[in-house]
Amino acid sequence: MLKLYGYWRSSAAYRVRIACAIKGLKYENISINLVKDGGQQHQPCYGVLNPNHLVPTLQDGDLILNQSLAIIEYLDEAYPEPSLLPDEPTRRARARALAQNLAIDCHPLNNLRVLKYLTAELGIDEQQKRQWYHHWLKTAFGGFELQLEQSAGLYCVGDEITVADLCLVPQVYNAERFELPMGEYPLINGIVGRCRELEPFALAAPENQPDAVI
Amino acid sequence: MLKLYGYWRSSAAYRVRIACAIKGLKYENISINLVKDGGQQHQPCYGVLNPNHLVPTLQDGDLILNQSLAIIEYLDEAYPEPSLLPDEPTRRARARALAQNLAIDCHPLNNLRVLKYLTAELGIDEQQKRQWYHHWLKTAFGGFELQLEQSAGLYCVGDEITVADLCLVPQVYNAERFELPMGEYPLINGIVGRCRELEPFALAAPENQPDAVI
Structure with a gap:
């Protein structure tokens, strides 16, 4: 197993x-x-x-x-x-690029170890930490929303779930946790809403894990 | 074209x-x-x-x-x-993971826009910037060197060039530019040395680009 x-x-x-x-x-x-x-x-x-x-x-x-x-x-x-990747080569590439827009350009900057370094080594305060967090989320979501205009259907790339959706839903969970206003991202919100209605996304959600502390 | x-x-x-x-x-x-x-x-x-x-x-x-x-x-x-990825599934996965160890966990933290934010918004000085840069490089290279013990041959994964080498050589170029001591990474150094002897790596090197400012 x-x-x-x-x-x-x-x-x-x-x-x-x-x-x-x-x-x-x-x-x-x-x-x-x-x-x-x-x-x-x-x-x-x-x-x-x-x-x-x-x-x-x-x-x-x-x-x-x-x-x-x-x-x-x-x-x-x-x-x-x-499959979590489209068969058609350009859509396949698009799914990977969208996933990486979040997994590379956004998430590593807001990771726990980075926030710890900013606090412990650079002495930033809670307000600065929040600004940092929001800054990289907004930068990433702004570009992502524009790219969705070209690629989205029901989900990030057309009407099938791809690796891009697997990155988007956790990133939005993160954004909500850190209280980022999400009003400017209607395409993102629509896709995340549809994903959350699907059983696999619910099964995988943080609050449904055995080690969750709610 | x-x-x-x-x-x-x-x-x-x-x-x-x-x-x-x-x-x-x-x-x-x-x-x-x-x-x-x-x-x-x-x-x-x-x-x-x-x-x-x-x-x-x-x-x-x-x-x-x-x-x-x-x-x-x-x-x-x-x-x-x-091909830039091995055919065998576990070596293929290893090549991708090694590439991502640098492209996800290291490079985005030391990117120009992040250094700019640290300087302009958080007011860090040159010494702190250098420490930040070195910290994430050392963290990444330390883990990378250990993983190479399991996977490396002439290159990162066995004896064929993979996407992992395509990420490693630029990352080391970066590290040298920011004067990171590289003595602790013999496997990394060996692989990068062998890659640099290959013509495609030389053609792609920063100093050989038409927009290079040396």
């Missing part, structure tokens, strides 16, 4: 959980609590699995793999139905 | 240039100067092509695509020889 080392609130783990739920893949859920014990991701035993000390990590037999997008591509190749 | 909107010093554009050079793809090089005119990437005409106002952007016929890793995957599917 697959093993997924994750954390209920991690956006990156959330993406992989959605992929597993869509594909009907069962996995053993191993919680790496990012805030308890100074961050369980820093423990040496986890470092053996993931020397970057981040979540998620997937174990499938002998394969131990980090990076949510690499994990999703692997799952899509190993367990192809239903 | 392909059009590549890039900048000589952009690590992300550099990755795509290596991919094109390996595949023998000719492209029209359009320089988007990230420092001139307050950053040409912010100009409205470029925003039509890339609403995220970052480089690179690839144009291939009707397809206009951003995100270097999505561009590389697209090129690898559209122009498959030589």
